[in-house]
Amino acid sequence: DWSMSSFVENTIKEMREKIGDAQVVLGLSGGIDSNVVAVLLHKAIGKRLHCIFVDNGLLRMHEREEVIDFLGEHFDLNVKCVDAARLFLDKLKGVDDPEKKRKLIGYTFIDVFNEEAQALKNVKFLAQGTLYPDVIESESFKGPSAVIKSHHNVGGLPEHMDLKLVEPLRELFKDEVRKVATELGLPEHITWRQPFPGPGLAIRILGEVTDERLEILRQADRIVQHELHATGWYRKMWQGFAVLLPLKTVGVMGDDRTYEHVIALRLVDSIDAMTADWSRLPNDILARMSNRIINEVKGVNRVVLDISSKPPATIEWE
Ligand code: XMP
Structure with a gap:
């Protein structure tokens, strides 16, 4: 060139x-x-x-x-x-x-x-x-x-x-x-490495950053990265990552009620990060990410998908 x-x-x-x-x-x-x-x-x-x-x-x-x-x-x-x-x-x-x-x-x-x-x-x-x-x-x-x-x-x-x-x-x-x-x-x-913000995981942990919350986000994020690479979507997408929300929700495991953290998936297409749209990932890939996060990451019982575009939302949550 x-x-x-x-x-x-x-x-x-x-x-x-x-x-x-x-x-x-x-x-x-x-x-x-x-x-x-x-x-x-x-x-x-x-x-x-x-x-x-x-x-x-x-x-x-x-x-x-x-x-x-x-x-x-x-x-x-x-x-x-x-x-x-x-x-x-x-x-x-x-x-x-x-x-x-x-x-x-x-x-x-x-x-x-x-x-x-x-x-x-x-x-x-x-x-x-x-x-x-x-x-x-x-x-x-x-x-x-x-x-x-x-x-x-x-x-x-x-x-x-x-x-x-x-x-x-x-x-x-x-x-x-x-x-x-x-x-x-x-x-x-x-x-072709996806962008990662300078402030790192701190701006993907909404609320206070603690060792425990960092560990949860790291494990969830690792699953997202793994699935994106394994399915070939990593290269097709601007950025794909997990966000830890500052709330807990009720769930059920066996006969017990759980009250645990929520992970949001942020998967976006963009040319230059000035504008972005949420990636239309096949549902079975989303399902797999969700199942794996809930089953493998201790302390998470719910996964949600961010379907907002930039603007008016931004790519990161903070
Ligand atoms: P937003 O959230 O503003 O992000 O839509 C646009 C792009 O910039 C990345 N980003 C950062 N990169 N330092 C960086 O080096 C930062 O403080 C920072 N904040 C956001 C973000 O990951 C996205 O690719």
Whole structure:
């Protein structure tokens, strides 16, 4: 693709000029955006790029191992894994407001980063995989509506932050990032990985984030991911995931009444996340997800399907 190869070439050149001989830190999430930024910057400045993977305790099952193993095996990148799970989860105690969760996670993320960056010498830049839709949704002054959500990875750097931002994907939409990834030779399971939000499972647990609720959501989500891959729907869909609702409902098991959690399935089609529609998945696949979640995840006795489009709903529930 001509336009993508010139994007890659120009971006590498631009980054080299902008960064000079400084060191750069990058938050690696394992998603396609930060992977593309990592490979682009690695091409531009080599080992002066320092990737930091923060385990914030809000990741999906086995995510940490998958990201670190992959990068270790396939790229010659500087990658450090920081275990900050307890720090994030302690801060989230008692917090149930969606915007508070997002801000808290965003600031904590930046704090962890700044600390890591200070341990390195001559770090002047923080690289991020910000995309165009993140930029416009966060710039409230540009639209008639107020800020939709404070994306944890856009703006709002604290005063004491002494790093400048490098955001090479700032003008791209997701489908363009996938083209760049292909151009860079990234493997399909990265290129076609569904988006996962920076604040992680915290914004898919409505209400307070606790260890117990995280465990329930992780297990339910794993079943959804498994069924999407097994049926080939993973690639056909923008995103498919589970959400844990902040309520319990009555059910029956054998002769006993149960009173347990509800999982919502959010399965959407989209081109660029600006608009989305719920995926018309075959009923037998939905039935299988529901049966498996209720039978296999302790503490869940009901599964519901989200059939709202964006707008007016959003893809995530918080
Ligand atoms: P919404 O819920 O706004 O989501 O319709 C649009 C897309 O963005 C993802 N998303 C995020 N990604 N940091 C991210 O990196 C965030 O804070 C964030 N919030 C939402 C969401 O998963 C969907 O793909």
